[in-house]
Amino acid sequence: HSGAMVTSSSTLHRDIDEVLLTQEALAARVAQLGRQIAADYAGRRPLVVGTLKGAVVFMADLVRAMEPTPEGLQLEFVRASSYGAGTVSSGKVALSGTLAAADVEGRHVLLVEDIVDSGRTAVALLEHFKAMGAASVALVSLLSKPSRRTVPCEPDYLCFEVEDKFVVGYGLDFDEQYRSLPYVGVLRPECYSSVD
Ligand code: 5GP
Ligand code: MG
Ligand code: MG
Numbered sequence: 001h002s003g004a005m006v007t008s009s010s011t012l013h014r015d016i017d018e019v020l021l022t023q024e025a026l027a028a029r030v031a032q033l034g035r036q037i038a039a040d041y042a043g044r045r046p047l048v049v050g051t052l053k054g055a056v057v058f059m060a061d062l063v064r065a066m067e068p069t070p071e072g073l074q075l076e077f078v079r080a081s082s083y084g085a086g087t088v089s090s091g092k093v094a095l096s097g098t099l100a101a102a103d104v105e106g107r108h109v110l111l112v113e114d115i116v117d118s119g120r121t122a123v124a125l126l127e128h129f130k131a132m133g134a135a136s137v138a139l140v141s142l143l144s145k146p147s148r149r150t151v152p153c154e155p156d157y158l159c160f161e162v163e164d165k166f167v168v169g170y171g172l173d174f175d176e177q178y179r180s181l182p183y184v185g186v187l188r189p190e191c192y193s194s195v196d
Helices: 003-014 025-040 056-065 120-132
Strands: 016-022 046-050 074-081 094-096 107-116 135-146 155-161 184-187
Touching: 003 155, 025 056, 025 135, 046 056, 046 120, 056 074, 056 107, 074 120, 094 120, 107 120, 120 135
Parallel strands: 046 074, 046 107, 107 135, 135 155
Antiparallel strands: 016 184, 074 094
16 A cells, blocks of 8 residues: 555655655656767766765666666766755865776766755866866766856756755755655755754
């Protein structure tokens, strides 16, 4: 009975003010972008690098939508932290992970981000891959908040622009919660005001 599923996820759903992007809208856009990226990267052995943990859900869907799969496509992950438990960026970007310069050198790197907000994280990572000797770097992001930029950053591939509201779901968290929601929604302010 479907009632069981509704009950088990209801505590998360209750904290959502508004659904901005439904599961169906996400799937349709990711499928479209995946085919476009696959065509652009045919013959280039792309190294698809996702940022942990926010981009994991998007990346899992995106790479399977990259049809026909470019030969030599590989997946890697990096960790980029700037937020902590609040909803306002600290301004500092800490990078970590096991990605070595030898893995990146000469590769066409496709950085997969969950959201570009100030732009600092994506710019820092793109610079990092260039310094590691990537043949090219490009940015694909699920979401972008252009009104929040503090450094110039324009994703090469973007699924959706969103307004300046704190969003969760489809990989995006607040304090490590809500990542498993299948849609992108606006978190009720009372759910984070106590932490900020
Ligand atoms: P930036 O370096 O562009 O300011 O920040 C990028 C990171 O900030 C994202 O990868 C994400 O972790 C976090 N972030 C920015 N805006 C939001 C948002 O609305 N919701 C969530 N969950 N994280 C956000
Ligand atoms: Mg991120
Ligand atoms: Mg986060």
